[in-house]
C-alpha cells in the first residue's frame with residue numbers, strides 16, 4: 001500500500017467533522033440510498049436530492065455500506081485529478097472493510113474489494129499493470145474487430161430475425177460483448193463462457209459469489225497457461241508476453257478486469273442506445289433513413305445514461321476538505337459519472353452533444369477507461385447490424401413497463417422486448433456497415 005502523506009487542505013484527524021469522527025462504523029448524517037428499486041427507477045431524482053446537499057454528498061452505497069458520492073462535474077474531476085496523491089484507489093484504505101463492517105454478501109464488497117488488478121492499485125503498481133493492458137488493447141486491429149463484431153451480431157440476429165419479436169437484451173446486447181471479448185482474448189469457447197457468465201453474475205447478484213470467483217479465476221489461469229505455451233495474435237497472448245513480465249496471478253487478475261470492464265458496460269451501452277433509437281422522436285423518426293448516425297445516439301446515451309453510472313471508489317488518505325465538505329479518511333467516495341454528466345452547471349444542450357466527448361462516461365485522468373475506441377467499435381457496429389437486419393423495430397411494451405437492472409454501479413435495462421417484420425430465413429449476410 002502507498003504510504004499516506006499530508007496533503008493540501010487536510011485537517012487534523014477528526015477535527016470537527018460534521019458527519020462525526022472518522023471511524024469505520026460512522027454513518028454519515030443525512031445520507032441517501034443509491035441502491036434499491038426507488039433509486040434504480042429514477043436515479044436522477046436522487047442525484048438532484050444529493051446535489052442539493054453539496055458537490056460531494058453522504059450516501060448509502062448498499063444496505064449497511066456508507067460513503068460519499070460526487071454530485072457535480074467539477075467535484076468528479078477534482079477527485080479524478082487528485083488521485084493517487086490525495087485520494088487513493090486501493091480499497092485496503094477502506095476502514096469499514098478492514099474492520100469487518102461490510103456484510104459478506106454485499107454487492108458493494110464484490111464491486112469494491114481489493115484485487116491485484118490495475119483497477120484497484122495505486123502508483124507504480126497501477127502504472128505497470130495499466131501499461132500492459134493499454135498496450136495489449138492498443139494492438140487490437142479495429143477493422144478486424146469490426147468484422148468480428150458484425151459476424152457475431154449476424155449470428156445472434158439469425159436466431160431471432162425470422163421470429164418477428166425478441167428481447168434485445170437477452171438475445172443480443174447481453175451475449176454479444178461477451179462473445180466479442182472471448183474472441184479478442186483468443187479464449188477457447190468453453191473457458192470464455194465460464195469467464196463471461198461469472199462476470200455477469202457478479203454484476204447483477206451476489207449469490208454464491210465465492211464459488212463464482214473461484215470459477216472465474218481458474219478459467220483465467222487456464223487461458224494464461226494456454227497462451228504461455230501457444231501464443232497467438234490475441235489480447236491474452238500480448239498480456240502474457242508483455243515486457244512488464246506479469247506473473248500468472250497478475251495475468252489472471254488483468255484478464256478478469258478487462259473482461260469485467262468490457263462486457264457489462266458495453267451491454268448497457270448497446271441496450272440504452274437501442275432504446276433511444278427506437279423510442280426518441282429525434283432518432284426514431286429517421287431510424288431507417290440514415291440521416292442521423294448511430295454515433296450521435298451513442299454520444300447522447302454516454303451523456304444522459306452512462307453505462308457505468310457510479311464507480312471509481314476513492315479514499316481520502318487523510319481527512320480532507322472540499323468546498324467546505326469534510327471527508328473523513330478511509331471512507332469510500334464514489335465518482336458519479338451520471339451525476340456529473342447531468343450537472344445543471346453544464347447547461348442543458350443535448351442537441352449540441354452529438355460529437356461532444358467531454359462527458360465522463362469513460363471517466364477521466366489516469367483512471368479513465370483505456371478502451372473507449374474499442375468500446376465504440378463494438379457498440380456502434382453491433383447497433384448498426386440490428387438496424388440493418390431488423391427493420392421497423394418497435395417496442396412491444398410501454399417504456400414504463402421496462403425494468404432497470406438493479407445496482408448502484410451501472411445503468412441498464414433487464415429487457416428490451418421488441419417486434420419487427422419477420423425476415424425470411426437466409427443463409428448468408430454481408431458484414432458491411434451501411435449507416
Ligand code: HEM
Pocket residue numbers: 118119120130133137257258261262263265266269306307308311312313337360361362363366367368369370371372374375378379
Ligand atoms: C461502453 C463501454 C464502456 C464504458 C462506458 C466504460 C467505462 C469505464 C469507466 C467509467 C472506467 C473507470 C472505472 C473506475 O475507475 O472505477 C473504465 C475502466 C476500465 N475499462 Fe472501460 N468502459 C467500456 C468498455 C470497455 C471495454 C470494451 C474495455 C476493454 C476491452 C474496457 C476496459 C477497461 C479497463 C481495463 C478499465 C480499468 C482501467 C484502470 O483502472 O486503469 N472498457 N471503463
